[in-house]
Amino acid sequence: MIQGTGSNVGKSLLVAGLCRIFARQGLRVRPFKPQNMSNNAAAVEGGEIGRAQALQAKAAMVSPNVHMNPVLLKPETDRRSQIIVQGKRFGQLDASSYGQRSLLLPFVLDSFRQLGEGADLIVVEGAGSPAETNLRAGDIANMGFADAADVPVILAGDIDRGGVIASLVGTHAVLDDKDRSRIRGFLINKFRGDVALFEEGVGKIATLTGWPSLGVVPWFSDAHKLPAEDALDIASAPRDGAPCKIAVPLLPRIANFDDLDPLKLDPAIDLRMVPPGVPLPLDADLIIIPGSKATIADLTFLRQQGWHIDIAAHIRRGGDVLGLCGGYQMLGRTIADPDGIEGIVGTVEGLGFLSVDTVLTNDKTVRPIVAQHIASDIELSAYEIHLGETIGEDTARAPFRYGGKAEGAASVDGRIVGTYLHGLFTTDAFREAYLQALLPGRTTGHLRYETELDAILDALADHLEMHIDIGKMLAIARDAR
Secondary structure (H helix, E strand, O other), X not given: OEEXXXXXXXXXXXXXXXXXXXXXXXXXXXXXXXXXXXXXXXXEOOEEEEHHHHHHHHHOOOOOOHHHOOEEEEEOOOOEXXXXXXXXXXXXXXXXXXXXXXXXXXXXXXXXXXXXXXXXXXXXXXXXXOOOHHHOOOOOOOHHHHHHHOOOEEEEEEOOOXXXXXXHHHHHHHOOHHHHHHEEEEEEEEEOOOHHHHHHHHHHHHHHHOOOEEEEEEOOOOHHHOOOOOHHHOOOXXXXXXXXXXXXXXXXXXXXXXXXXXXXXXXXXXXXXXXXXXXXXXXXXXXXXXEEOOHHHHHHHHHHOOHHHHHHHHHHOOOEEEEEOHHHHHHOOEEEEOOOOOOOOXXXXXXXXXXXXXXXXXXXXXXXXXXXXOOOOEEEEEEEEEEEEEEOHHXXXXXXXXXXXXXXXXXXXXXXXXXXXXXXXXXXHHHHHHHHHHOOOOOOOOOOHHHHHHHHHHHHHHHHHHHEOHHHHHHHHXXXX
16 A cells, blocks of 8 residues: 655656556556545546546556546535545535544545456555544544455655655654554655665665665656646646637636546647636637536536626637536536535526526436437547536537437537536547637647557666665565465
8 A cells, every 4th residue: 555645746657657666567456545625526437536537547558447446526616525436426414423433434445446357466545644643532543444355565755846855754753663663664755866866765764664665756747737636727828829729718616627637638739737826828729627526516617707797708719618427517607506516505597698597316327338429420538527517509409429318519600509418528539629629720739648648657667666665565465364
């Protein structure tokens, strides 16, 4: 199990890289994260899991399933999260009842057992840090799980943010003896410069903790090309001069922003994530309103930023707008929440750019699908994760079809489009056709997205193999069996 001294130390990428290493060695390896907190989910057979675990499954060269992430917390407000257990909506968890997570441990252990059937090795990812000892009681994400499942732990520290010696030694200091003894070694991640210059630091950590070092991993320069866990990490450096500029307002509860990952990698696209306080760029070719875990609250926020004015001006200039899931709902005339799913019972006015109306319902749709883009007749892989139904005149011009029915809506001139489908742009043929229709005559990037992801995962595995004692890591895993 890879645990970290804090959030964003690189646990997810370490697990992905290790999964690819072991898969290339012929081992039947599976990724596992007992508890994840993210609004970036993947629809898999049987329900939904964290997007990071779907990427790790790809690295392991297996199909993702709900047991790879049995507990997924999807924040709805600063104090409340929706709980997904083994892929299905389970209820809500507020801050005051966070200690009751231990009630979910049987589900976690059941998934761990099922995942282990037919596997040679499971690489587990922790969450946050085990040093948060105030959360130890009821823990299912770090040492609570490791103890219950009797799994050895390797602790990773991030040297890029500074203070890695203190964070590793400090974690050793605050853990109790039982949890401390479960850690069998440590890793230093994200090192910049000459690794030899940190040999003394590695020795100091080993002396003060009694843990052996399994390696110092230099900064992986292509990490930003992989799907992001945090929306703030989506945007790459501006591509001035790229044929297509796409602007995306950064909503507080943005969800399923993996929709943007293929656009981030495409060399023909300058993808701009627009933070609060900044207007949407005047020269954008396309504005994408992304998915949201709190559609009504994010719609209010969008208006507070004045982005609704920017979008209206963009449309008057002949620009295109694409609303995805929650963004689709925002584009309509009204959003009704008769059961108070998002907090307050009532109906709010939408942006009014599409002649559709949405009613939020308790029935959640979660499914991977194969759809057809009607205009181009291209078949594409996509998925749905949403609450609510949308109807209205503009659904007569639905852009997609699947399962014998039309899906989505479009304005009369076709420049404003809304859909519940996620993952559209991972299909290369659709992405290129969409860009060609958006910008006739301009060159597209000819990105082969899934092929590019595989190449980056292989490069990550090569990188880790050079700097981690993989043999020692496997020995630790074998000794635990």
